[in-house]
Amino acid sequence: MGREIGVDRTLPSKIRRLVAGGGKRSLHSHLRWAGFFFVLPALIHLIIFKFYPMLQAFRLSFYRYDLMSPPVFTGLENYNLLWQNPLFHQSFWVSVKYMFGVSIPEWFFALALALLLNRRMPGRSVIRLAYFFPIAMSQIVVAMVWKFMYHPYGLVNTILETFGIGRINWLSMEESALPALIAIGIWRGIPLFGVIYLAGLQAIPKEYHEAAIIDGAGVFQRFFYVTIPLLLPTITFVMVLSLLSAVKVFLNPLVMTEGGPNGTTKVLPYFIYETGFAFFRMGEAAAASMVLFVFLFGLTLIQLRLLRRGGVE
């Protein structure tokens, strides 16, 4: 490769030799090594703090381990225990409900927000900043604030009462606890995905819209035949990213409901935490986290396939 590069004769002889590949190593090979050394710290971090624990968790899922006694190999027993545990099934379905309950509204509301903010209007920057505010807040603060807002005597019920709607015990009733957490997830996710949509919208060349206007296309025709097809890779990205981030929710159920009432908000990450760090069944918790991993991996594969279909490589 190095030999193919045109060599500037004004360069010092050592560099000329290097570029031309005359030394032991070509410039290309040097650059390759330099690049490798640049990514090395990140790679080491990934190996130590991500891949190694993941492999350990996978290994642990075949052991019985309570932190205090030595691990005992039990084969697939942990997976079998999970399969027979109705609480695991409940948690899995709670996670699925939460994931779609949060993600689907996010796709539409975030797009609507982005379309609104993409238009020229007074105070656009301030509005953008205000909408981005929920994502900038610490998650624990969000959980605490919403916990008080959802209280029977809290702000949400006070507002509802002015419309004649009776007091709802949001976090204490099975029917309302999960929807209440879903609403927070949506509120927090819209700004992030709105910004991603906005970036996608701003990347669409104005010429397409101008050409469509000249051809007599109306607002809806331009939206459906110009904006949406060109935004498709962004839409796909947002869809999958929102699903992945929703299925990992943990802090809100922990702080606001502790998985209750009657396990209706016990999402899979909370189930894993409780099994591992409250009941000290680390092997079973590792097996549950492997199930979650396979589930997320499946979603990621779907993402890659959809992205390719959307024309994004």
Added chain:
Amino acid sequence: MRRFLMTHLLVGLLTALLVSPAFAQQTRITWWGHSNCSKDLVAEWNKKNPNTPVQYDFFAMTPYFQKLTAALSTRSAADMFTLIDFLLPGFTAKNVLAPIRPEWLGYKDLEDMKKAYIPGALDGYIHKGKLYALPPIASGFSLFINTKHFREAGLDPDKDYPRTWEDVGRIGKKLVKMRGSRMVREGFDFAMHSSTWTMWYFNTTIRQYGGEILDASGKKCLANSEAGVKAMNVRARIAHHYKASDPTVSLGTNALPADDLPKGRVSMFITHAGSVAQFGPKVMKYVKVVPFPQVDPKKPVTPIYGFALAVNPHISEAKQRAVHKVLKHVVNDSKTWYERTSYPHPDKNFLNLPGMEDARKTRYLDVFVKDISNGRFLQRSDKVLELNQAIHRAMERVVLKKEDSKKSLDRACKEIDAALAKK
């Protein structure tokens, strides 16, 4: 030459330091806990015992027990540490606690030691005839009533306070305050914030009806027995039949479980002696403490629990002996513990200690100690947290969804049996 001199000087200094009596005799003891009172006692100890200084590390309670378990597994725990009684079966099963030696604390043996304590106060820390932790406080539950609310409802707080669960429902109904269809003050409420609190109530009520959560072997759930159903119905009746409480409105949290009482949102609430200090004298002026409600007041059973001090088994015997000296210093200071925490000391003669007369009159010490002496610790099981969660879910189904008690407890027992079957 300069380097030679410096090296020899350093070696000489180090040798002098190592062989000096102060250095050679110093035994540093580490202690993990979650009480500010312990900090003060440690400071006092360190002043008197410079050769065995104690280093006290304070942790918030919930993550503390997780940290402790992880540390015990990796043999990196402190020399002594605080634990809550119901974690003991799990720890003793794994041999991560050293037995407490009564003879090192000045007693002849465990039986002799028991005689110095309120009857049953050490039961929660004994496993297979050995004591594994030493309680500096004794904690039980009693009923706190708001005397202002009683008088408002035309009740005499000194005579009309509830003795039985039926009384709680009947009197609680009179104390309820409504605004339209909305309950703005509960007559009585059970804490809803924690599965452990749920189990304290349920375990006690099932015992009051003559039942138990588990069979004698600890391998089979009995919570769905007749006694269990009756115990669960106690909660259901107070909420649904007497309508004395709205179980969904409590603002109680793990940090402040009894917060609804001083705020006037509930008229009667069951809590521990520590609440006296938490509420403060201003609130306690209109709060009276009465005995824990019973099914049959002639056969009283109350819930008790406690935080106690345990010793790391992985330290040398000489160090364990030194730790026992610290334990003795810490638990013997019953007055300091009481003044700082409001919890009575499990010492049999605690009420007769000098200076307790006033507390007996104004801080309901006699009621607390009486309830403690009728007390029984939570069901012993190394799966206690799973038991608590299953019973808590059963209670939520009964109280919040009005599910049949028997059906709900059958489901809980299925979950408990599955947990107990796991190794």
